Amino acid sequence: MINLNAIPNKRPQELVLVHLWPHPLVFIGIFLSYLALFVIPPIIYAFINFVTPGAFDNLVIMPVLLALMFAYYLLIMVFMLTVWMDNYLDVDTLTNERLILRTQKGLFNRTVSDIELYRIQNVSVNQKGLLKTIFNYGDVQVETAGKDPSFTLASISNPVRISRLIQRLDETVKNNRHAPPGQI
Amino acid sequence: MFSQLDFSLTIGVFYWLYLIVVAIFILYTLINYYHLLKFGFFSVLNIVVMIVYAVAAVWLVWFSLTTLATLDWSRSLFDASWIAGLTDIFSSLK
Numbered sequence: 333m334i335n336l337n338a339i340p341n342k343r344p345q346e347l348v349l350v351h352l353w354p355h356p357l358v359f360i361g362i363f364l365s366y367l368a369l370f371v372i373p374p375i376i377y378a379f380i381n382f383v384t385p386g387a388f389d390n391l392v393i394m395p396v397l398l399a400l401m402f403a404y405y406l407l408i409m410v411f412m413l414t415v416w417m418d419n420y421l422d423v424d425t426l427t428n429e430r431l432i433l434r435t436q437k438g439l440f441n442r443t444v445s446d447i448e449l450y451r452i453q454n455v456s457v458n459q460k461g462l463l464k465t466i467f468n469y470g471d472v473q474v475e476t477a478g479k480d481p482s483f484t485l486a487s488i489s490n491p492v493r494i495s496r497l498i499q500r501l502d503e504t505v506k507n508n509r510h511a512p513p514g515q516i
Numbered sequence: 517m518f519s520q521l522d523f524s525l526t527i528g529v530f531y532w533l534y535l536i537v538v539a540i541f542i543l544y545t546l547i548n549y550y551h552l553l554k555f556g557f558f559s560v561l562n563i564v565v566m567i568v569y570a571v572a573a574v575w576l577v578w579f580s581l582t583t584l585a586t587l588d589w590s591r592s593l594f595d596a597s598w599i600a601g602l603t604d605i606f607s608s609l610k
Binding site for chain 1: 527530531533534537538540541544545547548551552553555556557558559562565569572573576577580583584587588589591593
């Protein structure tokens with residue numbers, strides 16, 4: 333596992349300020365939706381058993397349904413782990429010099445890119461919906477002068493605070509770049 | 517020609533299918549663990565998720581294998597009794 337201060341191609345003066353994961357509520361929502369899938373087989377079993385008592389006593393149906401049910405549970409579990417991995421590895425890191433974006437899509441697609449803070453032109457916050465307002469999470473849209481004009485830090489906690497932090501760092505980096513070498 | 521073919525398929529086919537799913541499950545679990553260990557940050561949450569998942573996965577595979585191993589898989593897949601059983605279920609749902 334990676335140390336929390338580890339970032340790709342770390343520069344000598346670079347400091348890790350914050351790692352940005354999706355809000356915990358996003359993970360809880362995914363977990364609950366998969367948990368609902370776990371409950372489906374017992375509900376179907378109870379319902380059919382209620383309507384037709386003894387329907388599953390058949391010596392051919394019962395083993396087949398058991399095998400299918402266990403296979404279903406195994407697949408649900410491994411999908412859950414994949415979704416966790418997919419979301420947990422989608423972590424963006426803000427340093428005092430750049431924004432590092434890591435994107436995991438499925439099992440075999442991983443992208444790591446970085447954006448220099450001085451390239452940032454505009455930062456906006458999108459916090460729509462009841463849950464996002466109550467639990468203070470949302471999207472931060474960052475527009476840059478690079479070849480990828482904009483990207484989104486999706487469903488992160490404290491989006492307003494993070495956007496202000498990015499703006500403040502951006503100003504500091506730009507001031508330092510334009511200042512004569514002796515004043516930096 | 518077709519009359520000479522042996523159609524003695526048993527429900528053991530489903531047991532083999534289940535074993536294939538177990539193999540896929542183990543393979544995908546290992547790939548996921550590889551990603552989490554290689555690219556994931558060292559955090560308590562990540563470690564807890566991995567341990568809880570490992571315990572649940574081992575238990576589920578062990579429980580399902582021991583449960584299914586006790587069943588009789590030699591019955592014919594084309595045994596008419598299970599079709600009758602299914603018909604009963606569907607007719608009761610109407």
